[in-house]
Amino acid sequence: MATAVPPAAPPESRRAPAWRRALRNPRISIAGGLLLVAALAAALAPVITPFDYRDQVALPLTGSGLLGTDDFGRDVLSRLVMGMRTSLVVAAAAVVIAAVLGVLAGLVAGYLGGWTAVAVTRGADILLSFPAVVLAIAAVAILGPELRNVVIVIGVLYVPRFARIVYVQVLTVRSAEYVDAARVMGAGPMRIMLRTVLPNIAAPIIVQTSLSLSFAVQVEAGLSFLGLGAQPPLPSLGTMVAAGRDFLEVQPSLLIHPAVVIIAIVLALNVLGDGLRDLLDPRRAAR
Amino acid sequence: MTALHDDAPDVAPVLGLDGLSVDFRLGGEWVPAVKGVSFGVRPGEILAVVGESGSGKSVSTMAVLGLLPPNTRRSGGIRLAERDLLRATVAEMLAVRGREVAMIFQEPMTALNPVYTVGEQIVEAIRCHQRVTKAAARKRAVELLTLVNMPEPEVRADSYPHQLSGGQRQRAMIAMAISGDPKVLIADEPTTALDVTVQAEILDLLRDLRHRLGSAIVVITHDMGVVADLADRVVVMREGEVVEEADVHTLFASPRHDYTRRLLDAVPHLGRTRTGAGRRPERAAARDSPADPGGGAADRDTTLVLDDVVLEYPGRLGRRGYRAVHGVSLDIERGEILGLVGESGSGKSTIGRAVVGLLRPVSGSIGVCGLGGRLNRAQRLRLSRTVAMVFQDPASSLNPRASIGDSIAEPFRLHRVLSGAPLTTRVGELLESVELPASWRDRYPHELSGGQRQRVGIARAIALEPELLIADEPTSALDVSVQARVLDLFLDLQQRLGFSALFISHDLAVVETLADRIAVLRDGRLVELGKREQVLHAPKEDYTRDLIAAAPVPDPVEQRRRRTARAGTDEV
Numbered sequence: 036m037a038t039a040v041p042p043a044a045p046p047e048s049r050r051a052p053a054w055r056r057a058l059r060n061p062r063i064s065i066a067g068g069l070l071l072v073a074a075l076a077a078a079l080a081p082v083i084t085p086f087d088y089r090d091q092v093a094l095p096l097t098g099s100g101l102l103g104t105d106d107f108g109r110d111v112l113s114r115l116v117m118g119m120r121t122s123l124v125v126a127a128a129a130v131v132i133a134a135v136l137g138v139l140a141g142l143v144a145g146y147l148g149g150w151t152a153v154a155v156t157r158g159a160d161i162l163l164s165f166p167a168v169v170l171a172i173a174a175v176a177i178l179g180p181e182l183r184n185v186v187i188v189i190g191v192l193y194v195p196r197f198a199r200i201v202y203v204q205v206l207t208v209r210s211a212e213y214v215d216a217a218r219v220m221g222a223g224p225m226r227i228m229l230r231t232v233l234p235n236i237a238a239p240i241i242v243q244t245s246l247s248l249s250f251a252v253q254v255e256a257g258l259s260f261l262g263l264g265a266q267p268p269l270p271s272l273g274t275m276v277a278a279g280r281d282f283l284e285v286q287p288s289l290l291i292h293p294a295v296v297i298i299a300i301v302l303a304l305n306v307l308g309d310g311l312r313d314l315l316d317p318r319r320a321a322r
Numbered sequence: 323m324t325a326l327h328d329d330a331p332d333v334a335p336v337l338g339l340d341g342l343s344v345d346f347r348l349g350g351e352w353v354p355a356v357k358g359v360s361f362g363v364r365p366g367e368i369l370a371v372v373g374e375s376g377s378g379k380s381v382s383t384m385a386v387l388g389l390l391p392p393n394t395r396r397s398g399g400i401r402l403a404e405r406d407l408l409r410a411t412v413a414e415m416l417a418v419r420g421r422e423v424a425m426i427f428q429e430p431m432t433a434l435n436p437v438y439t440v441g442e443q444i445v446e447a448i449r450c451h452q453r454v455t456k457a458a459a460r461k462r463a464v465e466l467l468t469l470v471n472m473p474e475p476e477v478r479a480d481s482y483p484h485q486l487s488g489g490q491r492q493r494a495m496i497a498m499a500i501s502g503d504p505k506v507l508i509a510d511e512p513t514t515a516l517d518v519t520v521q522a523e524i525l526d527l528l529r530d531l532r533h534r535l536g537s538a539i540v541v542i543t544h545d546m547g548v549v550a551d552l553a554d555r556v557v558v559m560r561e562g563e564v565v566e567e568a569d570v571h572t573l574f575a576s577p578r579h580d581y582t583r584r585l586l587d588a589v590p591h592l593g594r595t596r597t598g599a600g601r602r603p604e605r606a607a608a609r610d611s612p613a614d615p616g617g618g619a620a621d622r623d624t625t626l627v628l629d630d631v632v633l634e635y636p637g638r639l640g641r642r643g644y645r646a647v648h649g650v651s652l653d654i655e656r657g658e659i660l661g662l663v664g665e666s667g668s669g670k671s672t673i674g675r676a677v678v679g680l681l682r683p684v685s686g687s688i689g690v691c692g693l694g695g696r697l698n699r700a701q702r703l704r705l706s707r708t709v710a711m712v713f714q715d716p717a718s719s720l721n722p723r724a725s726i727g728d729s730i731a732e733p734f735r736l737h738r739v740l741s742g743a744p745l746t747t748r749v750g751e752l753l754e755s756v757e758l759p760a761s762w763r764d765r766y767p768h769e770l771s772g773g774q775r776q777r778v779g780i781a782r783a784i785a786l787e788p789e790l791l792i793a794d795e796p797t798s799a800l801d802v803s804v805q806a807r808v809l810d811l812f813l814d815l816q817q818r819l820g821f822s823a824l825f826i827s828h829d830l831a832v833v834e835t836l837a838d839r840i841a842v843l844r845d846g847r848l849v850e851l852g853k854r855e856q857v858l859h860a861p862k863e864d865y866t867r868d869l870i871a872a873a874p875v876p877d878p879v880e881q882r883r884r885r886t887a888r889a890g891t892d893e894v
Contacts (some may be wrong), residue, residue, distance in 0.1 A: 158749035216782070219678045220733045221706025234723040 053314070066303040073300060077120035084113035085166035089268045096286050105289060114293055118270035123300075124185055125264070126251035126272070132190025132243055137197020142228045144198070145205025146151060156202060161197035167192050171254055172263065180263040189251050200243050205234035211235075238315035242308050249304035256297050272297050326737070335362030336538045337386065337423070337506045340399035344381050344562075347393040356382045357562040358398065361556075363506065363538040368529070370541045370553035370570070372585075374801035375772075378562040379542050383508050387423055390417045421451045421500060424504035428511040430491035434483040440467075440494040441479030447501045466497040469534075470527055488666075489520035496527065500535060507531075510542045517665035517828065522872040524886075525552050544801065546589045547874030551881040558582050570878045588806040589876045590767070590831035592858070625675060625790045625822035626654040627694075631686035632848075633672050646672040647846040649686065659816065659823040661837030661854070663830055663869070669846040670826045671714075674792045677824065678711050691789050707737055710783035714795040716775035720767040726753075726778045727763025733785045752781040756811060773804035777811065784815060791816075791823045797832060809835055830873050834858055842866050 038300045076083065085101075086092045091108040102111035144155035162170075167285070171188050178184040208214065209232065217231045252272075258264040259273025272293045279290030323742035342357040356378040363369040373379040385396050386407060400407040404421060410418065419425075425863065435443060444463035445456065454462070460479070467475035470493040483491055492512065496846055499507060509528065513521035529552060541552060549556055556573045558581065560564040566579040577583045633647035647669040654660045664670040665803040675681045677688055679702065687694050693705050710733075713719035720729050730749045734740040740748055750760030756777040767775055776796060783791055793812070797805040813836055816823060827833050833840055833854075842849040842865065850863045861867045871888065874881060 212713045212715055213721040214712060214778075215675075215680055216711065216719050217721075217732070218680060219706060219709070219711045220782075221703050221736050222732075226736075231721055235721065237723075 037120065045174050057310075057314055060310050060314055063314065066307040066310065067301045072308065073119060073303075074123065076116055077123045080116045080120040084110075084116050086110040086113045086257070088114045088117040088270055096282065096289075102184060103286070103288065105278065109291065111289065114270040114275065115296060117295055118265075118272045118275050118293060119300075120263050121182070121269060121271040122252055122259075122273070122297075124254050125182055125189070125255045126248050128186045129189035129251045129255075130193065130244060130247045132186065133193035133247060134197050134240065136190070137194040138201050138233075138240060140194065140198040141201025142205055142232065144266070144270050145202045146209055146224060146228050155198055159202075162192065162195045163199075166251075168254060168257055170256060172261065175258055175263045180266065182265055182269075185255060185258055185264045189254050192254075193247050196247060197240070199237050201236060203230055203238055203280065207234050216315050220269065234293060238311075242312045245304055245308035245311055249301045252297065252300055252304070267304065331481060333364045335364050335401075336403060336422040337540070338362035338399075338401040339382065339386070340401060342382055342385060342396065342398040342400060344378070344385050344390065345395050346391075347395075352395070354560055355394075356385070359559070359562070359564050361557045361564060361567055363540055365505070365538050366532060368532055368535045368539045368541060368552055368554050370549040370556045371559060372543060372546070372549055372556060373559035374544060374585075374803060376561065377558045377559040380510055380771075381562075382559070383510065383540060383542055386506075386508065387419055387425060391424075400415075410721030419497075419503040419879060420447060420504065422504055423506045423508060424430050424499035424502060426492075426495050426499050426507065426509040426512045429515050430488065430495045431483060431515075433495055434491060437482055438483055439480050440486070440491075440497075441481075443704065444479070444494070444498045444501055447498045451502045451774075462501070463497070466501055467494070469500070470494075470497045470531075472497070487520075488516050489523060492516060492520075492524055493527065496524075496531070499804065500531065500537070503535065504537055507539045508542070509539060512541065512546070513548060514543070514545070518830075518874075519868060519872040521548070522551075522874070525874070526885075530554060545874070546586060546802070546876035547881075550876050550878040550886070553878075558585070574876065574878050585803060586876060588803040590806070590835050591877070592834055592870065592873055592875055623656045624653045625656050625691055626651050626652075626659075626824065627687075628673070628677075628687040629687045629689075631673070631676065631688055632684045633669065633676050633681055634684045635672075635681075645684075645846065647676075650843070650846070651686075652841055652848065652851055654822045654824060656789075656822055657820050658712040658838050659825055659836055661840040662824055662826045662843060663828065663833050663840060664843035665828060665869075667845070668753045668843040670828075670843050671794050672846075673843075674711070674794045674824060674826050677790075678709050678792055679705055683852070703737065707733075708788055709792060710786065710788040711792045712776070712779050712783045712791065712793040712796045715799050716772055716779050717767070717799070719779050720775060720782075722767055725764050725766055725769070729767075729778060730763075730782045730785055733782065737786065739786065748785075752785055753778075755784075755815065756781040771804075772800050773808060776800060776808055780808075780812065780815070784819060785819070787795050788821055791821050792826070793823060794826045795828065796825075798828065805832070812836065829876075830870060842869065 057067075086109070088109060092110050093104045093108050095104055095106050095108040097104050102115065105111055105114065140155050144152040171192055174188045175184050178188070200313055214227060214231055217227050222231070255264055255271065256273035256276065259271040260277045262274075262277070265271035265274050275293035276297070279293065282289050339362070340360050341358045342356060342360070343354065343358050344351040345354050359378070359382050361369070371379045373385060381390065384390055386400055388407070388410075390396070396408055396792060398408070402418065407415070407418065411690070411726060434440065438446075441460065441463050445459040446465060448454065448462055449456070450461040458859060464475050464479055467479055472478050472490060472493050478486065478490065483494070503825070512528070513524050513893045516524060525548065528541070531537065532869050553570045556568060556570050557564055558573070558579065560581050566573065566577065566582045568578070573582065574586065575584055629651050630649045631647060631651070632645065632649055634643040634645045642784065650669075652660070662670045662673065672681065676683055677690065690705060691708050693701055693708065697705060720726065724732075727749050730752050731745055734745050734748065746763075749763055753760045753762060758774060758777055758781075770778065779796070796812070800808060809832065825833060825837055837854055839852060840854050842863070843853040843856065844865050850857055850861060852862075852867045857866060858870065861870065871884060
């Protein structure tokens, strides 16, 4: 095409690999670093916490230990790290369910079209038309307040978000000639969906994963706050905020600490998602 | 129809570029795109700026209107009448655009706003520059549409762009461009997106407008046929510099610069293959005798047989489909290249897609090496080894997330033919057979030029040594000099590997360079099928004749002769 196209860059100026560009992006490196620390702490929680989260180690509501003790005399720092572990595991498991189901549904609907597409998109619309948190509360209340149910409910609730994004992306990729080329070479639909189409729509899926994690952390915190999630003595960030609320005037730090952790994780996930979106945006990558 | 331009150097140019340079800021440094370019265009003159992609021909003319992206800088001088446009303010430029210099774009579908009727858009353009009432502007719009020979201008003014044909859209674009009586009209590849017969009409229109409006016209093009047909003077650009500037007759008769000569040589010239590059005629001559068209060749040696094939694109849920091909029968013998020619919408690509199995015929049958009808899984796999396809757009036919080595290796992996080290070696061999270094296997498509990508596409297609190759406009997205090399490569490989080929193209001249037989398609029906010589030199059908006559040849004298011949019959 003869529009104002600058002369093509010489072929030797190959783009830096994605991870290197990611490190150079301050939003990704800072938010990602913070999340990495949080994830490591959560993974190693039983090892690194100074006390068991169930044990009474000092008098209730005293300043002993780094962050003091709670109303049962348990170490707040240990409970905070364990609570973060609970929240992150629940959120991650839920997002994995959402991503796997959503990507599969979107791929199939987008690639095969026809009635599959109608079913998937309408189903997604129906699910999306309810406020997610309200639906989650109702569903967990019916299924029973258990962490496993929280994971399933959040996971299912976020399937449509993935399905819709993937569906739309597949529609644009499906008509590309390289998909026809794969079909002409004799590739079956499964192989084309997973090997040809999926890598080309990875970017929005990655971004959506990061943003969904942040939503999932919030929803889990909300459900646990209402007593529908983690059950005592297991701490989660939501239950700790709920417990801290009763002692707001005596010891506000009991509420503030878990709240700050929630805010930090959610913020970091959102910033990371924005950074990834910029990094993976094909219009920017083209330069 | 002698022009008023003939050697009138006393007339001052209305638009002049004076040592214009344009640089792009890329990755922190200034990359020159245009390097000190000077040329001028006089009133009533048609100047063609010719060059391949990256030559700076578009950039230098877009610079006139100040329509360059923000990461650019201009230096030198651009004079419009007595003014220097480089130093014009934004407000001054607004007055210049449309009123003094107007632009016609390549793709009228994207250059027109889809949510307004063309009438509304022309009215808008008129009211931008003149204080007139809506009613007066509307009247003027209809006049303009009449001026550009739009059929039923009153009705068409109320049409939306998508309701018009490509040629009609381009007419609407031109009407909009001339609405402000511009002194200079810049046309950027005005006919590239159009079919040849429509292209001929638009070129006629531009020539006619020059006489009627007295505007200077600058045509940016890569097509030497368009240049020969339209231009009075030609500027040849390459890598941001003017390599040659000459009168159109002088340029084609005796090009001074080496590059111009090479460019002219690379252009496939309908009806002149015999005197062209060396080996094509030999090959064609050798090929002519065994391929006996029309003979009762229903024996085993046919690679492809289409028998009364009807093809439809399915409609959306429950709606009727669109019938693209109405009963086409043809066959290709072993080792033969059949050129399938037609304008857009003729169904030529659809046939190609059906042959490779991307589309199933509604009725009739397609047989490839004995494989036809409903296929089971094993037969489908065998079919995909027997037929391969080279796609039109090399930018989109390679998976951008796969290295070119992986793309070429894909057919081997799919059919579990090779793996591991032997596969790597084979991929390297294939890359070398399309004249690319084997060490490039780890590169990605975006790191390659268009011609290199198409070579990769060809390497992938021949990977499993297919019996039949479908080439769907494989060179239409490439520059002429690149096209010539890719066509050479294609012929070379065909001779070495001996595959049969269905070569789909809109360009008769390209088909002439390599096809043994030619099939002409129109509106999904086969118009004519015969030996190359017969179809091109003694066509039986009127449509074939029109098609040949409409294809501009890179020869101004010939074009002039044809034009007068056309004027005799057409202008009723």
